[in-house]
Amino acid sequence: MRIGEVAEVVAMTPKTLRFYEEQGLLPPARRGTNGYRQYDQNSVDRLDFIARGRAAGLSVNQIRNILAVQEPGRAPCAHVRDILAGQLAELDTKIAELTALRAGVAASYHAVAAGDPAACDQSRICSYL
Amino acid sequence: MRIGEVAEVVAMTPKTLRFYEEQGLLPPARRGTNGYRQYDQNSVDRLDFIARGRAAGLSVNQIRNILAVQEPGRAPCAHVRDILAGQLAELDTKIAELTALRAGVAASYHAVAAGDPAACDQSRICSYL
């Protein structure tokens, strides 16, 4: 398959596939006599895997780490599990921080909303923040 | 206070303070006769607010929107309230997105953790992601 066909199958662009190859997420593609990259079902599977990782919020770097561990030896799943656990912890922290900030903004909002609009209009200055 | 002192107090660098000023998060600093920027407790308070926002994952742009509301002499309270409401909605959306992503990652994590390591070894790609 040519790069454009594969790209369409996996819902990416040729640019993205070349980028992933350059970044080491794909092995250097075989080339035809014309120099065109040639792909097969293996490539599609790998790209689908990459797409799932991206959808799970993993960075290209994290995915490369996962893929690199597959090559030599064993236990890629344990590695994947650890990376996902880290991802969960990161998300939990971020959610907690955002929730705290939301509370702060909500407090400001209620202070403003509870203020007397007349006083505000008079001074043209919002004094409730 | 000089820029370096303030930077240390708020655990940032002088570079960052100049960057925030350039980006409109800080008003253009007063200057001494020598051209040095001069800061006061107001600046520190504002920078602390910015730091909390950044720590919560808000972009400089979002923080600027929040801070623009606090500029005195500008907007009536109704407008202030609306902008804060917009910020709240944005935060809610972001929290919801992160929460959904967390659920997806958690599902993948449990699938991997519950998976058979043998099956993992067989396929070149972790089949549980």
Next chain:
DNA sequence: CTTGACCTTCCCCTACAGGGGAAGGTGCAG
């Protein structure tokens, strides 16, 4: 034969949030 669609490499561009370091001015201590 030529057109159009595809492919190749190459370099630059985006937004984000600053960091590095140069070249030059300032202020205080020894």
Next chain:
DNA sequence: CTGCACCTTCCCCTGTAGGGGAAGGTCAAG
């Protein structure tokens, strides 16, 4: 007076995840 730490502006660099478009090669069809 000199050294050093600090400040100023200026421009370029980093990493992320690609996108835009140029210049040129290739292939199938009309």
